[in-house]
Amino acid sequence: MQRKIYITIILFLGIVMNAQSGKVGIKTANPKETLDVNGVTYTNSLYLRNPGEPTMTGGSFLATSENALQLYDPNLESSGLFNYLKLSLTGISGAGVTDYDTKIDADKFLIVVHNYSFKMNDGTTNVALDYGDNGTNDNRQGSPDVVAFKSKGTWHIRARFTDSKLIALTSANPGRTYNNFTIxxxxxxxxxxxxxxxxxxxxxxxxxxxxxxKTVNRPSGF
Structure with missing residues (x-):
C-alpha cells in the first residue's frame, strides 16, 4: 500500500513540475507538447478544435483505427488516405466512354483523374481522331473530355473527345465504328x-x- 502511495506522489510531483514549464507529461519526463501522454488513454468524450488538420509541429493527420484515436500510420491501416488506382477499359468503341460506374462510394472517397491514355487493344498507340465523324483527314480534333463525376452515390468516368471519333491509323479507309480501343x-x-x-x-x-x-469572389469553403 505504501509503495502505491509513493508512486502516486512521484507521478503527481512530476506532473506539477512539468506543468510549471507549460507542458504536462504523463509517463514521460520530457513532454514535447502541452499534454504529452506516453501510453494508452481512455475517454468517453473527446473534442478536437480542428480534427483532421495537420499538427503544428509534426504535420501528422489524426485517424481512427480499432476504436482508438492515433496518428495515421500507412503500415498499420487497412486503407490509405491517398490511394493510386489504374483503371483499364478495353473493347471501347470509337465514341469513347460516356458513363462508366466505378462503384466507388462518393461519400467516402474523392476521385481525381490524374492521367489517361488512348491506345489500341494490342497495346499500340496508332490512334487518331476523326473530327465530326466525316471520314476525312481535316487535321482537326475535338477537345478531350476525360473527367470523374458523381452520380447516384458513386463515382463515374467519362473519357472521350467532343465532336470526334477514335479511328485506327493502320486502316486505309477506317470505318466509323470500332470496338478494339483501350483507355x-x-x-x-x-x-x-x-x-x-x-x-x-x-x-x-x-x-x-x-x-x-479580373476580380472574383473566394470559392465557398476555402
Whole structure:
C-alpha cells in the first residue's frame, strides 16, 4: 500500500513540475507538447478544435483505427488516405466512354483523374481522331473530355473527345465504328476523413481578357 502511495506522489510531483514549464507529461519526463501522454488513454468524450488538420509541429493527420484515436500510420491501416488506382477499359468503341460506374462510394472517397491514355487493344498507340465523324483527314480534333463525376452515390468516368471519333491509323479507309480501343485511366482516390461542406462549381467570364485584372469572389469553403 505504501509503495502505491509513493508512486502516486512521484507521478503527481512530476506532473506539477512539468506543468510549471507549460507542458504536462504523463509517463514521460520530457513532454514535447502541452499534454504529452506516453501510453494508452481512455475517454468517453473527446473534442478536437480542428480534427483532421495537420499538427503544428509534426504535420501528422489524426485517424481512427480499432476504436482508438492515433496518428495515421500507412503500415498499420487497412486503407490509405491517398490511394493510386489504374483503371483499364478495353473493347471501347470509337465514341469513347460516356458513363462508366466505378462503384466507388462518393461519400467516402474523392476521385481525381490524374492521367489517361488512348491506345489500341494490342497495346499500340496508332490512334487518331476523326473530327465530326466525316471520314476525312481535316487535321482537326475535338477537345478531350476525360473527367470523374458523381452520380447516384458513386463515382463515374467519362473519357472521350467532343465532336470526334477514335479511328485506327493502320486502316486505309477506317470505318466509323470500332470496338478494339483501350483507355487507361490513372486515378487518385482520397479518403474522406471530414467533410466541411460541399464546394459548388465555379464559372467565371473573363470577357476576352487574360484574367489578370479580373476580380472574383473566394470559392465557398476555402
Amino acid at each position: 487507361d485511366l490513372y486515378l487518385m482516390a482520397y479518403k474522406r476523413l471530414i467533410t466541411k461542406q460541399n464546394i459548388n462549381d465555379i464559372t467565371s467570364d473573363l470577357g476576352g481578357t487574360n484574367g489578370s485584372s
